[in-house]
Amino acid sequence: AEIAVIGLGYIGLPTAIMFANAGFRVIGYEIREKVVEKINSGKAHIIEPEIDELLRKAIESGNLKATSNPEEIREKDVYIICVQTPLKEDKTPNLSYLESAVETVAKAMKKGSLIIIESTVPPLTTVKMAELIEAITGLKPGEDFYMVHAPERVMPGRIFKELIYNSRIFGGITPESAELAEKLYRSFVKGQTFKTNSTVSEVVKLMENTFRDVNIALANEFAFLAHQYGINVFEAIELANTHPRVKIHVPGIGVGGHCLPKDPHLLVWPAKEDFGLIKLAREINDSMPLFTKDLLFEALRTINLPPEEAVVVILGLAYKGNSDDTRNSPAFAFMDAINEEVKEVRTYDPFVKGTHESIEDAVKGADAIVIATDHTAFKSLDWEELGKLMRNRILIDGRHIVEDPPKGFIFKGLGRGEY
Ligand code: SAJ
Structure with a gap:
């Protein structure tokens, strides 16, 4: 089978590489021409272990080629769409990248x-996209295409x-569709594979990330x-988690990344009604940078330093530990919350340039x-050593990094109501 992968980002490029190295002829379609050039010269535009070799x-074997020319993806047996589905300002899904990819495929x-x-x-998007293809091509979903x-x-x-060892879900608009996809991915997937319909698989994916988001919101409350x-709270959580059926998540300054802040919105968006829990959890997690700001301003009050005179250093810009990824990082939400009110904000992150x-x-x-x-x-x-360089010594811990408050500091930890 000949495969076209639409969108060569964090997911599309690795997926295209896997299929090419499994022996398929793969063409990657990507509108960013610079990215296409780079990939064709054998260099990846994303950082990921093993990706370069x-x-x-894949390129040297001749099985993988990238292109920006839609003519080159004509009449393929398989099209795999890997484009982003971000949120708009008003927190509703922006499906324009997906729709334009589906139109290109059609x-x-x-x-x-x-x-x-x-x-x-x-939920229900795959069925709608099948209808969009029918409207453009006149082909019948499930009969003339899968x-x-x-x-x-x-x-x-x-x-x-x-990609190799995780289990995978294949949600078909018809059982035959799911069957074909499962057979294709079996060429490199060693994890378990499951077949279902497309709406179930859409909901499964969204439930996974919503489960995590709601659990983090509970920990934050x-x-x-x-x-x-x-x-x-960390002492209390550790003790509660000794119960065999309790596993409380980790509270913190907020929930970032490209999935958890977005997916709960996608899950409830097409529904006529919901109970409100999922949206409330989102609000709670989004409010954590402001809660951290309150802790900082309380500390400034104790030393009688007006915020407009304060120089504040944010340690860590990445959305999670040991990563350089700053997408939707709560560090930025926190920075935005204090920026106008303090004298100066500085940042330090060993993984993040600038x-x-x-x-x-x-x-x-x-x-x-x-x-x-x-x-x-x-x-x-060594906080006490760093403290010697500071004008005033306030330490606010939004990520439970500090076990014992360092001497000579005004310390406030998120969830650490004891100090
Ligand atoms: N966080 C907390 N407390 C916790 C766990 C996480 O505050 O107890 C915060 C992190 O600091 C971070 C955010 O949540 O800011 C998200 O981090 P994460 O490690 O939970 O998840 P991601 O976004 O890196 O990856 C998730 C994963 N989903 C699940 O674990 C259910 C991953 O398997 C998915 O493939 C990925 O989303 C995705 O692409 O959907």
């Missing part, structure tokens, strides 16, 4: 093509391992309560440090 192998495909959507989409939602489930940093009762070169440089003459990312390296910092 696997891409080189114009290029032939009778009998199999179309697979890997993008995370609101269509499947096959959600990606990989974690950046482990993509090539997870516990943290909020801990401040009112004067206890350390921040201060060294932590010493960042904290020199500053009044407060706010920890926004759980990088492992932050756990071994």
Whole structure:
């Protein structure tokens, strides 16, 4: 079978490489011409373990080629769509990338093509996209072409391992569609594979990330309560988690990344009604940077320093520990919340370019440090030494990095109501 992969980003490029190295002839379609050139010269535009050698192998074998020319993806047997489905300003899904990818496919495909959507989409979208193809081509869904939602489930940093070993769901608009997709992916997937219909698979993907988001919101609400009762929520969570059926998540300054802040909105968006829990969880998680701001401003009050005179250092810009990815990072939401009100905001993140070169440089003459990312390296910092460089010594921990409050500091930890 000849395969066209539409969208060569974090998911599309690794998927194209896997199929090419499994022996298929693969053409990757990508509108960014610079990206196409780079890939064709054997270089990846994303950072991911193993990607450089696997891409080189795929290009050298002649099985993988990238293009921006829609003529080159005509009449393929299989189309795999891997484009982003972000939110608009008003938190409703922006399906324009998906729709334009589906239109491109509709114009290029032939009778009998199999179309697979890997993008995370609101429930019922795959069926609607099949109707869109029917409207453009006149071909009957399930009879003249096959269509499947096959959600990606990989974690950046482990993509090539997870592509092989994670289990996969194939949601077909017809059982035959799911069957064909499963057979195709079996060429490299060693995890379990499951077949269902496309709406179930859309909901499964969204439930996974919503489960995590709602659980984190619950942990964040516990943290909020801990401040009112004067206890350390992390001690309480550790003890509660000794119960065999309790597994409370980790509270913190917020929930970032390209999936968790978005997917719960996609899950409820097409519904006529819902109970409100999922949206409330989103609001709670989105409010955590503001809660962290309250902790900072409380600390500034205790030393009688007006916010407009304060120099604040944010430690960590990445959305999660040991990563350089800053998409939807709560560190930025926190920065936006204080930017106008304080004298100066500085940033330091060893993984993120454009921040201060060294932590010493960042904290020199500053009044407060706010920890926004759980990088492992932050756990071994010598706070008392850093404190010597500061004008005032306030430490706000938004990620439970600091075990014991350092001497000479005004310390406030998110969820640490005890101090
Ligand atoms: N976070 C907390 N408390 C926790 C866990 C996470 O505050 O207990 C925060 C993190 O700091 C981060 C955010 O949540 O800001 C999201 O991080 P994450 O590690 O939960 O997830 P992602 O976005 O890196 O990847 C998720 C994964 N989904 C699940 O674990 C259910 C991954 O398997 C998916 O493939 C990915 O979303 C995706 O692409 O959908």
